[in-house]
Structures are given as C-alpha cells and as structure tokens.
Amino acid sequence: MDETTHHTDPDTSGTLDEALERLHSSGPERDGWLSNHAPMAVEALVRNGQAAAVHRWLDYYRAKLEDMPDRFAEVTPANWQEALGDPRRIADWAAYFERETAGRPWRDVLAEWWPRLLPGIAGGATHPVIRVGHSVRTLLTAEESGPRVRELAHALGYWAARHQPLPPPAPLAPVRTAGAALDAVPRVPDQTGGILARLAQITAFPQWRGAVPAGADEARAGLAELVEAAVHRYARYGHGAPVMLVHAATAPNAVLRTLPALPRALWAPSVGAAWAASAAVTAAYSPAEAAVLPAGYGASLTAEEVFARAAAHGDDHTIKFVDTALDVGGAPALAAALRSVELNPPAL
Incomplete structure (x- = not known):
C-alpha cells in the first residue's frame, strides 16, 4: 500500500537519468568485491540540491568503475534459488530483473523479491540493500523513467548475487x-x-x-x-x-x-x-x-x-x-x- 506523497521531481535538469545511463554499463563491483557506490552517491547529490556537481564527481569516480561482468548462466523462475548468492551471476541477475521490471510494475517485482532477499541483507557489506533504498526513494518521490527503473533492477540483481544470510x-x-x-x-x-x-x-x-x-x-x-x-x-x-x-x-x-x-x-x-x-x-x-x-x-x-x-x-x-x-x-x-x-x- 502506497503511503508516499509524490513531490516535485528534484532533478529537473535530467542529470540523474543521464548519470544512471552512464553507469548502467558498469558492474556493481570492482577489484573482485568492492562496491560501485556511484549510483547511490549521485542519487544523494541530486536529492540534496547538488545536481550541478554530479558529472564532475562521476569524472573523478570513473577510474573506479569496471564493465559489467560477462554473463555466466541465465537466471530463470525455475532456477533462481540455486543462483541466489552466486556472485558469478551478477550480470545474469541484472538481466533477470531488467526483464521482470520491463514486464510488470516495479512495485510488484519488489514485493515478490523483498522477503526472498531480506535474509541476505548483510551480503555485499549491506551495499545492495542501500542501493535498493536510494533507487526506491527516487521512484517513490519523482517521475518514473527507464533509467530509474533499470537502476532498481540492477540494485536487486546485485543483492540477489551477493545474498548472504x-x-x-x-x-x-x-x-x-x-x-x-x-x-x-x-x-x-x-x-x-x-x-x-x-x-x-x-x-x-x-x-x-x-x-x-x-x-x-x-x-x-x-x-x-x-x-x-x-x-x-x-x-x-x-x-x-x-x-x-x-x-x-x-x-x-x-x-x-x-x-x-x-x-x-x-x-x-x-x-x-x-x-x-x-x-x-x-x-x-x-x-x-x-x-x-x-x-x-x-x-x-x-x-x-x-x-x-x-x-x-x-x-x-x-x-x-x-x-x-x-x-x-x-x-x-x-x-x-x-x-x-x-x-x-x-x-x-
């Protein structure tokens, strides 16, 4: 049940969508396990009136970004349980949630997966759930857009891949x-x-x-x-x-x-x-x-x-x-x- 009041989109410049599009070719990690904080940080910057600083900040952070890793094995409704917590399947999980959120409302996908993912909240040093929180805040309080829904898909995929009870x-x-x-x-x-x-x-x-x-x-x-x-x-x-x-x-x-x-x-x-x-x-x-x-x-x-x-x-x-x-x-x-x-x- 939605109890959130929609506010005026804090990003009338389109900066957040531009930044997210710039970031979605990157994976959620670097150096094997360190988290990519860029999607979360740029959302916070825009939210707090610092949209003008976003692209300069991303230019600084670019050196810490790595490409999305190669696909390993497709995640499906039939095999997701065996894929849960498998970091080799980060890209597969991102693709899975992109398909899910393209096919039905993002709230329905979130509600289905929230109880499955919660027991693994500590995975990825809690960064996946934090990324989900930033994404959901934007979707609740601003206009929906393709990059914003895709950001939720990538955040959920990261959590599923790093799920760790x-x-x-x-x-x-x-x-x-x-x-x-x-x-x-x-x-x-x-x-x-x-x-x-x-x-x-x-x-x-x-x-x-x-x-x-x-x-x-x-x-x-x-x-x-x-x-x-x-x-x-x-x-x-x-x-x-x-x-x-x-x-x-x-x-x-x-x-x-x-x-x-x-x-x-x-x-x-x-x-x-x-x-x-x-x-x-x-x-x-x-x-x-x-x-x-x-x-x-x-x-x-x-x-x-x-x-x-x-x-x-x-x-x-x-x-x-x-x-x-x-x-x-x-x-x-x-x-x-x-x-x-x-x-x-x-x-x-």
Whole structure:
C-alpha cells in the first residue's frame, strides 16, 4: 500500500537519468568485491540540491568503475534459488530483473523479491540493500523513467548475487531502546580482518524489543528509532572505522526508505533484518572507547551547509551518510554528519 506523497521531481535538469545511463554499463563491483557506490552517491547529490556537481564527481569516480561482468548462466523462475548468492551471476541477475521490471510494475517485482532477499541483507557489506533504498526513494518521490527503473533492477540483481544470510545469533538480555541495544552489541574479538572474517565471529546480539514490532506502524517507528540511534552513535564511535560504520545507519535507513513501496504486511518482518544488519556492522567495527566531542560541535552549521561540505569532500560513503543523517535531522545528527566529513579522507 502506497503511503508516499509524490513531490516535485528534484532533478529537473535530467542529470540523474543521464548519470544512471552512464553507469548502467558498469558492474556493481570492482577489484573482485568492492562496491560501485556511484549510483547511490549521485542519487544523494541530486536529492540534496547538488545536481550541478554530479558529472564532475562521476569524472573523478570513473577510474573506479569496471564493465559489467560477462554473463555466466541465465537466471530463470525455475532456477533462481540455486543462483541466489552466486556472485558469478551478477550480470545474469541484472538481466533477470531488467526483464521482470520491463514486464510488470516495479512495485510488484519488489514485493515478490523483498522477503526472498531480506535474509541476505548483510551480503555485499549491506551495499545492495542501500542501493535498493536510494533507487526506491527516487521512484517513490519523482517521475518514473527507464533509467530509474533499470537502476532498481540492477540494485536487486546485485543483492540477489551477493545474498548472504548471517548465522542466527544467540539472544542476549532484552533491551528497550535502539540506542541501548547498539551499545550492548558485543564487539567481535578479532578486528584485524575483513568484513567476512569479522561477521563470522558474531555469536550473540541483545534482544532489541523494537526488532519484533506488533504491526506496520510500530515497524516504521522502530526503524526510524534505529536509524536515529545509529546516526547519533557514529559521532562518538565512527573513529573506529569511519567508512564501515556508516553502514550501521545507512543499511537500516535503506529499509525504512523502501517501506512505503511495500505491502504493509512486509513492514514488520523488515525490522528484524535491518536490526541484524546494523548490529552486525556495529559488532564488527565499533571501537572500544567513545570519542568526546567539544560542546556545541557543529551547532553553527545548517543541514544545507553540512551537505555542501560533504559534496565538496566527495567521498561516496560520506555523501551517503550525511544524506541519511539529514533524514534524521536535528543537532546530534548534524554533528554526526560533520564528524563523517572530518573522519573520512576527502576524495576531491
């Protein structure tokens, strides 16, 4: 059921469609497994009034793009289960979802695949679901176009190819608020390896009560609480892994952005997956000690000024985190956004 109000398309210049068309010959990864952040970053730039910066940013990012990999074996309605989680079939999955979204409404395709993909939300270090969230936001709040629907197809295909269920963690003590739950997540013992090695060490999560909502409205409220808590927490803990810890906020926010495009019956099951993703990133990368920020840190800046700094800074993770922080709003979120600009190395 759609509860989204359509707004004036923020991109009257056509920049987003041009950028997406430029990007769709590229694959979703480079160097074997690093994610292509360009479709997500350009959507955030356009959304936040920085469309004029998009093509310059893409010129910088071009060196990080690789062609879409070769096809491996066609994905069909009969064999999709065996193809799920097979990164050799990234191009096959993209083609599958291009066919699906060409043949029927994108919302129907999304609703069919959302419950199939959710258990693998941690796949690709949560980048596939984040890419889906950026794509759905545009489709819900702006005009539909071929490149925008194709972007959703590529995002879903990336998620299907990198689908990776987490092992079910043992339950720890119940915790009432999302912020307290994130604080109670045990850090993995060995924080020297990559994300796969870290995720493999996760054994238990606190039972955040918001992860099992009673209904759709409670699910939306719980997700908003989780996103806010993760954004606020970044200000104090982001120094531990400035790039990776942004995903503790951007992954659940991608789910929150997608809810209005989904049947309400799918909202409640979405919260547990979002919590698992946020908690997993927190467990894998959170430092032992919190930073202490100066009183009034970032208080003199507006949301527009902070995003302009992120756009000038140019780092893709920073752009996306600041975009999520502005969804949360308020002084603590702006402080976290500014912190991400300062912690991550500038790209431009």
